[in-house]
Each structure stands twice: as C-alpha cells, then as structure tokens.
Amino acid sequence: xxxxxxxxxxxxxxxxxxxxxxxxxxxxxxxxxxxxxxxxxxxxxxxxxxxxxxxxxxxxxxxxxxxxxxxxxxxxxxxxxxxxxxxxxxxxxxxxxxxxxxxxxxxxxxxxxxxxxxxxxxxxxxxxxxxxxxxxxxxxxxxxxxxxxxxxxxxxxxxxxxxxxxxxxxxxxxxxxxxxxxxxxxxxxxxxxxxxxxxxxxxxxxxxxxxxxxxxxxxxxxxxxxxxxxxxxxxxxxxxxxxxxxxxxxxxxxxxxxxxxxxxxxxxxxxxxxxxxxxxxxxxxxxxxxxxxxxxxxxxxxxxxxxxxxxxxxxxxxxxxxxxxxxxxxxxxxxxxxxxxxxxxxxxxxxxxxxxxxxxxxxxxxxxxxxxxxxxxxxxxxxxxxxxxxxxxxxxxxxxxxxxxxxxxxxxxxxxxxxxxxxxxxxxxxxxxx
Ligand SMILES: NC(=O)c1ccc[n+]([C@@H]2O[C@H](COP(=O)([O-])OP(=O)(O)OC[C@H]3O[C@@H](n4cnc5c(N)ncnc54)[C@H](O)[C@@H]3O)[C@@H](O)[C@H]2O)c1
Ligand SMILES: N[C@H](CO)Cc1c[nH]c[nH+]1
Ligand SMILES: [Zn+2]
Numbered sequence: 001x002x003x004x005x006x007x008x009x010x011x012x013x014x015x016x017x018x019x020x021x022x023x024x025x026x027x028x029x030x031x032x033x034x035x036x037x038x039x040x041x042x043x044x045x046x047x048x049x050x051x052x053x054x055x056x057x058x059x060x061x062x063x064x065x066x067x068x069x070x071x072x073x074x075x076x077x078x079x080x081x082x083x084x085x086x087x088x089x090x091x092x093x094x095x096x097x098x099x100x101x102x103x104x105x106x107x108x109x110x111x112x113x114x115x116x117x118x119x120x121x122x123x124x125x126x127x128x129x130x131x132x133x134x135x136x137x138x139x140x141x142x143x144x145x146x147x148x149x150x151x152x153x154x155x156x157x158x159x160x161x162x163x164x165x166x167x168x169x170x171x172x173x174x175x176x177x178x179x180x181x182x183x184x185x186x187x188x189x190x191x192x193x194x195x196x197x198x199x200x201x202x203x204x205x206x207x208x209x210x211x212x213x214x215x216x217x218x219x220x221x222x223x224x225x226x227x228x229x230x231x232x233x234x235x236x237x238x239x240x241x242x243x244x245x246x247x248x249x250x251x252x253x254x255x256x257x258x259x260x261x262x263x264x265x266x267x268x269x270x271x272x273x274x275x276x277x278x279x280x281x282x283x284x285x286x287x288x289x290x291x292x293x294x295x296x297x298x299x300x301x302x303x304x305x306x307x308x309x310x311x312x313x314x315x316x317x318x319x320x321x322x323x324x325x326x327x328x329x330x331x332x333x334x335x336x337x338x339x340x341x342x343x344x345x346x347x348x349x350x351x352x353x354x355x356x357x358x359x360x361x362x363x364x365x366x367x368x369x370x371x372x373x374x375x376x377x378x379x380x381x382x383x384x385x386x387x388x389x390x391x392x393x394x395x396x397x398x399x400x401x402x403x404x405x406x407x408x409x410x411x412x413x414x415x416x417x418x419x420x421x422x423x424x425x426x427x428x429x430x431x432x433x434x
Pocket of ligand 2: 236327
C-alpha cells in the first residue's frame with residue numbers, strides 16, 4: 001500500500017492507475033469474450049455446457065442445468081437456522097428501503113381537453129447474475145432480486161456458476177427462494193450472460209440482465225448491451241475512507257481490508273489529514289493481515305490499488321474523493337454530516353464510525369450493487385428504477401388540437417417535413433376551406 005502526499009500529480013497518477021481496473025481497459029479479454037458469446041449464440045446449450053466444463057470444471061447437462069425443488073429443499077436442510085433468520089431479517093430491510101423508491105404512473109389533464117402522462121410498467125423477464133467464482137454471494141441475490149420484485153417484474157431468472165461437483169451453495173439457493181426467484185440455472189461467466197441475452201434450448205432469453213461479476217461477466221454484459229438492457233457495469237469492489245485525526249485507526253484498517261478481500265482488482269484508499277492516523281492504520285493493516293483468511297487476494301489488491309493519500313486540508317481531501325468517485329465512501333471525521341454535504345460523487349456514503357461498509361453490504365437496506373471505476377459520476381445504485389420502463393401517454397381533443405394546429409404545421413414546414421405538416425392539416429381541411 002503506497003503512502004503519498006496528495007497533490008495534482010499524485011491524484012492524476014492514482015486516477016490513471018485506478019482506470020486500469022475498468023472493463024474498458026481489458027481489451028485483451030475482449031476477443032475471448034466475443035468468441036464465447038458468438039459460440040453460445042450459434043451452438044446454444046452445447047457451447048454453454050462446454051464452457052462450463054472448461055472454466056468451472058463442472059459437468060452440466062440439459063437435465064441438470066436448472067435447479068430443482070428437491071435441490072432447494074435440501075439447501076434449506078443444510079443452511080443453519082440462524083443464518084436463515086439473518087437472511088430473512090436483511091430481506092425485510094432491503095425490501096422496505098426499495099419500497100420507498102417505487103414510482104407511480106401519472107396523468108394530468110387540463111380544461112382545454114388534453115391529457116398527458118407517463119405509464120410505468122415493470123419489465124417482463126429479467127436475468128439476474130449472481131457471482132460465484134471466488135466467493136459465495138447470497139447477499140447479492142437479495143440485492144439484485146428484491147428491487148425487481150418490488151418493481152413487479154413478472155419472471156426473474158437467476159444464473160450463478162456451479163462448483164466443481166455441479167452443485168450450488170445452499171445459502172445462495174435459500175436466499176434466492178426467500179427473495180422470490182422463479183428459476184435458477186447453474187451457469188456463470190460470459191457464457192451465462194450470452195445465454196440470457198440470446199436464449200438457448202435450456203435458458204430463455206430475457207429483456208434485461210443485471211448483477212455484478214468479474215471482468216469476463218462485465219465485458220460480456222457490455223457486449224450484449226442493445227440486444228438486451230443491462231444495469232451499470234459493477235466491477236471490482238472499492239472503498240475510500242475519508243478520515244481526520246479523530247478516526248480510530250483500527251476501524252479504518254479493518255474497513256479498508258473489508259473491500260480489498262473481494263478481488264485482486266479491488267481498491268482500498270484512505271485519504272487523511274493526519275499523518276499519525278496514516279501510520280497507525282498501516283500498522284493495523286499488517287496486524288489484521290496476519291490472521292485474515294484471504295490474505296493473498298488482499299495483498300495483491302493493496303499492492304496494486306491500495307493508497308494512503310496525505311492531504312493538507314479536509315477541503316483538499318474532499319476534492320480528491322470527489323474526483324475518485326468511489327463505489328463506497330466512509331466519512332470518519334469530527335463532523336461527518338457536514339462533510340457528507342460536500343460529497344458529489346460516491347456510490348454509497350457511510351457516515352460515522354458505527355456505519356462501516358459491511359453494514360451496507362449485508363443489512364441496512366440500500367443496495368450494494370453500486371457504480372465502480374469512477375462511474376458514480378453518472379450512474380446510481382441498482383434500484384427499482386432499473387426494473388421498470390416508461391411510456392409517454394398523449395391525448396388531445398379535437399378542440400385542443402385545433403387551437404395549436406397552425407403552430408405544429410409551421411414547425412414541421414421549418415424542418416421541410418411536409419408529411420408531418422399534412423398529418424395535422426388533413427384534420428382541419430373543412431375549417432380551412434371555410
Ligand atoms: N459491486 C457489487 O455489488 C459486487 C458484489 C459482489 C461481488 N462483486 C465483484 O464481483 C466479482 C466476482 O468475481 P468472481 O470471479 O468471484 O465470480 P464471477 O461469477 O463473476 O466469475 C466467475 C466466472 O468467470 C468465468 N471465468 C473465470 N476465468 C475465466 C477465463 N480465464 N476465461 C473466461 N471465463 C472465465 C467462469 O466462467 C466463472 O464461472 C468480484 O470482482 C467482486 O468484487 C461486486
Ligand atoms: N462489497 C460488495 C460490493 O462491492 C458487495 C458484497 C457482497 N458481499 C459482501 N460484499
Ligand atoms: Zn463487500
């Protein structure tokens with residue numbers, strides 16, 4: 001983990017470094033992913049199962065690809081009752097947070113005889129990708145599925161990579177059942193995204209694909225965009241801790257490590273005005289690393305994408321944090337609410353020392369599928385809006401149209417689109433002749 005003084009040069013080089021983690025910088029995998037998509041598109045199940053054998057070392061067939069009721073029942077028997085209870089409690093929080101995001105269709109009319117509105121409808125068929133290569137993510141099942149349920153999506157199809165024995169983790173299955181997934185398929189990676197986008201004999205084509213994943217999943221989602229809808233491309237996890245000398249270095253270290261353990265490409269950044277805190281947090285990181293199980297992943301992530309930035313003032317620290325636009329931002333300062341008002345760019349903001357990032361990953365309610373790689377400047381967290389579409393609704397009475405028909409004809413003529421003008425004029429031929 002590098003410690004550097006924050007200035008124009010160091011922030012520019014850090015931003016360059018972080019962009020290396022973006023799917024846009026992984027051109028070298030683009031051809032491989034394009035080939036996987038093209039093969040699944042043309043050879044369907046045959047290619048899907050061959051890639052599952054190649055990358056996941058699991059033998060899957062058309063008889064075993066879909067999770068059965070028996071497998072779900074067995075999963076319930078294997079999951080600890082205490083874990084099931086936690087999943088159910090988290091589910092209530094996540095659902096009630098997303099209920100507040102729900103928007104209604106609206107219509108408004110006026111006395112001239114017009115009615116305008118917006119009709120909001122849930123998507124019909126959605127594919128949810130749940131990652132499963134390096135870790136198991138029942139929490140991501142809840143985060144992806146619950147907003148779709150709240151939106152009213154008719155059919156939710158989930159895919160996740162199988163283990164070598166061709167089975168799925170019981171906690172993933174139980175979370176899927178509790179959240180209300182309709183069908184689960186045991187496939188992952190770019191091949192699963194291709195199957196959802198184009199359909200195979202076993203897997204139906206969907207309207208939109210959501211969910212995070214590794215670089216192969218992200219590139220595949222990018223490649224099928226347009227054929228189907230996608231959510232934002234949530235890549236490797238990120239955390240940025242903004243701290244002053246009032247922060248507890250042990251908490252700072254623990255929170256940075258919590259995201260570094262996701263992936264070698266994950267990023268953990270501390271921006272602080274306190275040299276003492278920087279030093280102590282670094283010492284604590286070394287202490288924790290001695291006992292953490294994913295030490296190898298963490299070390300790679302911190303070596304490549306871990307930074308401690310020393311800022312002269314909190315204003316400078318905030319400016320740098322806004323430029324980085326991290327997926328998660330923790331504010332551990334004397335006046336965290338005041339600092340929060342100055343944050344423009346972050347996927348999720350955690351205020352104060354009792355609001356650590358994993359609280360959001362698992363339990364508080366807001367979604368943990370968040371924009372990464374600086375895309376928090378224009379993308380938002382996954383939410384109910386990702387699972388609805390809108391249609392505009394327009395009604396004008398004859399009288400209302402008559403009142404403004406000449407305006408439209410003039411506008412259309414200005415664009416030399418005489419058929420447009422005619423479509424209006426033809427309705428008032430009689431009046432014009434009189
Ligand atoms: N933003 C979020 O909400 C969120 C949540 C959870 C996880 N994540 C991120 O998602 C990612 C999960 O990655 P993962 O690897 O654990 O699971 P994953 O399911 O995304 O990827 C595993 C799949 O990758 C494919 N694959 C592996 N090596 C390949 C190769 N050489 N060529 C082609 N395909 C290959 C395999 O098919 C495998 O099924 C991590 O980066 C993690 O940080 C993000
Ligand atoms: N922090 C991840 C998103 O970047 C989500 C997650 C799932 N489980 C634990 N964490
Ligand atoms: Zn996490």
